[in-house]
Amino acid sequence: MKLRSLKSLSxxxxxxxxxxxxGTGAAKxxxxxxxxxFSDAVFAFHEQDAEKLxxxxxxxxxxxxxxxxxRYLRVRDRLRxxxxxxxxxxxxxxxxxxxxxxxxxxxxxxxxxxxxxxxxIDDSLRRDTTETWLRFRDYRFGPKASLPHETPLExxxxxxxxxxxxxxxxxxxxxxxxxxxxxLLIIKTHEISGQIEQIAHFCGIPxxxxxxxxxxxxxxxxxxxxxxxxxPEYLIDTVEAACGDLTAELFPDYSIRDAVAALKxx
Numbered sequence: 001m002k003l004r005s006l007k008s009l010s011x012x013x014x015x016x017x018x019x020x021x022x023g024t025g026a027a028k029x030x031x032x033x034x035x036x037x038f039s040d041a042v043f044a045f046h047e048q049d050a051e052k053l054x055x056x057x058x059x060x061x062x063x064x065x066x067x068x069x070x071r072y073l074r075v076r077d078r079l080r081x082x083x084x085x086x087x088x089x090x091x092x093x094x095x096x097x098x099x100x101x102x103x104x105x106x107x108x109x110x111x112x113x114x115x116x117x118x119x120x121i122d123d124s125l126r127r128d129t130t131e132t133w134l135r136f137r138d139y140r141f142g143p144k145a146s147l148p149h150e151t152p153l154e155x156x157x158x159x160x161x162x163x164x165x166x167x168x169x170x171x172x173x174x175x176x177x178x179x180x181x182x183x184l185l186i187i188k189t190h191e192i193s194g195q196i197e198q199i200a201h202f203c204g205i206p207x208x209x210x211x212x213x214x215x216x217x218x219x220x221x222x223x224x225x226x227x228x229x230x231x232p233e234y235l236i237d238t239v240e241a242a243c244g245d246l247t248a249e250l251f252p253d254y255s256i257r258d259a260v261a262a263l264k265x266x
Contacts, residue, residue, distance in 0.1 A: 016043065016083045018204040022103050024094070024108035028119040028201065030189040034107055035086030037196075042086035043207035044181050049076060052066045053089050066096065071102055084203065094178045103131025104183070108175045111189040112251050113243055114259040117164055125156065126222050130239050132179060135190035140167045150227035161235065165242035172246065188251075228263040235260050 023034035023046075035046025051151050056069040073096060086107070090097065096181070099105060111119075142163035145153035150160055176184065185202045187195055193212070200207035227235065239247075247254060 001238060010257075017079050018083075020077075020104040021083070021084040021086075021107060021203050022090050022097055022104055023084060023107045024171075024175055025088065025107075026091070026092035026111070026116065026120075026168055027088040028123055029088075029111040029171075030109035030187070030192050031086045033192050034109060034187075034199075035084060037070050037192075038084055038205050038213045039204055040211050041205055042083035043081050043168075045080075045082060047089065048080065048082070048085070050089060051130065052164070053087075053093070054136045057089065057092050058135060070096060070100060073097075077101065080263050085206075086168055088171070089173050094175060098178065098259050099131060105181050106175065106184050107199065107202070108170055108172065108179075108184060108186045109189055109192070110186060110250055111167060112259065113168055113239055113247055114140070114256065114263070115189075116168060117161070117265070118223070121226050122222060122224050124158065124191075125224050125226070142166070149231055149234040152226050156226065158226070161230075161238045161244050162179070165239060169243045169246055172229050172250070186215075190265065223265060225262075225263075232264075 024029050025031050025266065028231070032046045035044055036042045052072065053069075056072055060066050060069050073093070073120065077100075079192035094106075099215075137159070143160065145151075145158055145160045145163075147154075153160065187199065196210050197207045200210060202238065211228075235255055240258075244256065
């Protein structure tokens with residue numbers, strides 16, 4: 001979307017009080033819910049202008065020139081006037097947001113790795129997407145699956161388990177390594193509905209402004225059972241190698257082996 005198109009969409013008048021809130025986290029971790037749960041009270045959106053931001057980020061990665069992206073972010077901020085801007089794309093914009101909008105606050109949504117991986121694969125299979133988002137998938141997940149143990153992924157033109165989980169890890173570490181703890185709220189996906197007051201307090205918005213049914217937005221309506229087709233021991237070993245330490249730190253009561261076993265009965 002061009003900048004002049006942004007201007008035509010900014011027709012309502014609302015004031016953004018307090019700090020900007022950037023919701024960030026991997027796809028399918030709850031960024032949609034964070035972007036919608038306060039939308040009745042403030043300008044709060046999920047992945048608004050996503051394709052333009054993806055193209056500008058990928059262009060910056062190729063050319064090393066961040067000026068077009070920064071110009072767009074500044075004008076977009078002025079015209080959209082978002083209090084809460086929640087998007088998986090924000091993972092890759094943390095340094096830019098910190099430079100342009102210092103003292104902003106961040107909500108990082110995190111999800112247990114096997115729950116997330118299943119949901120990510122199901123979401124990829126259930127709907128078509130645009131060329132921009134396909135390029136973004138390649139950028140995030142790397143090469144397509146080709147290993148002998150990953151035939152169920154390869155035949156569906158999906159990515160490797162390691163590639164998906166590297167993205168899962170990067171989506172967390174990119175945020176916590178760049179945002180100071182006092183400006184960062186980490187929320188587990190399965191706890192969003194039960195943490196309304198904490199999230200509202202962090203955002204400086206009354207908890208009664210939350211629309212409860214929006215705290216579980218964009219839930220996958222269909223499951224394809226792809227992970228259950230993989231060899232369980234291979235899956236356990238791959239998850240442990242890719243993100244076992246981070247998983248143990250963030251989800252101390254979570255068992256990767258139990259989660260893999262549960263895939264067979266889900």
